Amino acid sequence: MDDGLPRLDLVGHPALRATHGKTLEFTVDPDVTERATCVLGVAGRVTGGAVAGPVRITIDAGGAVATVDAIANPDWAGGTAVVRRGTDRRPDTFATEATAAAADLPRELVARIIDPDTPITVRCSRLPRRPDGRAGLVLAWTAPGAPAAPRLAAELVAADAVVAEDADAARVAGERTIRAADAVTGLLDGELGRVLVVATAGLPGASVTAALEAPEKVAVEVAGLPAALVAAAGSPVRGPVQLAEGRSRIDAVLRSAPPEVTLVVTVAAADLPRLLERAADRRGTRTATVVDPAAGGVVRWGPVGRLRAGRTSGELVCALDGAADTVxxxxxxxxxxxxxxxxxxxxxxxxxxxxxxxxxxxxxxxxxxxxxxx
CATH class of the missing domain: 1.10.10 (Arc Repressor Mutant, subunit A)
Structure with a gap:
């Protein structure tokens, strides 16, 4: 166990079923009903601080043990802890992209958690890489001269190395800074599991664009910025950025900016395929970035023909890269x-x-x- 990492101490409850296929949960509430199919323990007590990056969650229910690998949410509010297979990061989300949900756990463990006298301990340890085998790259913006926010502080601890893109960022980054070129090589060659890039002047990530354009090897998150700028920062195509106002009709939005700029659009998830198709036809857009505001800065970049909404409802933010000729x-x-x-x-x-x-x-x-x- 890593000192200072979160730990939860809970007990069993006769209403626990552990049949949910997408999440698992450890609640601070002392009582639940049988509808709580994802809950694995009640009356939780939490110790330890915020954590970021890939982790292994070890659940010990009276000697029956199971492990789940996931990506920790550094913005977790504490208290009840939900572990999700998906990427939604709500205040109670402890980790996402988990390798298992409640229904996947050993039945021996499930048999133990229905006993109120069973002590349940949940411990957290760091992993060198993400569960899917990719490296992690976090692009963080912070105000010049400001102390590190909790998210940034957690990312500094989780990173194997830090790239500072300006002088003020270097003061935040500390002693583990490396050259951007070395960070890119380490990420792409598998030598580094997680790199943090810090900037205070402009969008972070300009020094590591070669890593941004390798999503099959590197998973990207952006911290410290609103969703519209998260989408712009997550693209390896750098140039002027224009934010579309509100949610206008797609054709009107595409006419609102010249093709050489990165156009950032808020779009209904159901309309994303049409937006990408029209952007390719009317602006010559070949690549784009998609951000789900509920996912805490997770970025998906790639050719417009391969990007998918990832959800059927709600809103997404899409950064349409400029056409090749004008870029x-x-x-x-x-x-x-x-x-x-x-x-x-x-x-x-x-x-x-x-x-x-x-x-x-x-x-x-x-x-x-x-x-x-x-």
């Missing part, structure tokens, strides 16, 4: 078009573009493909 800028676009017109292959043109500061091999290749129409 390149007129001079770089002309340079690449000249190479292509001279018979240079797209691969070679992308390699040339990747030598320009701020361009990775992958983003350069995507930009060149955008110009060729492939």
């Amino acid at each position: 390149l800028g007129p001079e770089l676009a002309a340079f690449v078009r000249g190479l292509l017109a001279a018979g240079v292959s797209a691969r070679t043109a992308a390699h040339a573009l990747a030598q320009v500061p701020g361009w990775s091999r992958r983003s350069a290749y995507d930009a060149v493909l955008g110009l060729t129409g492939d």
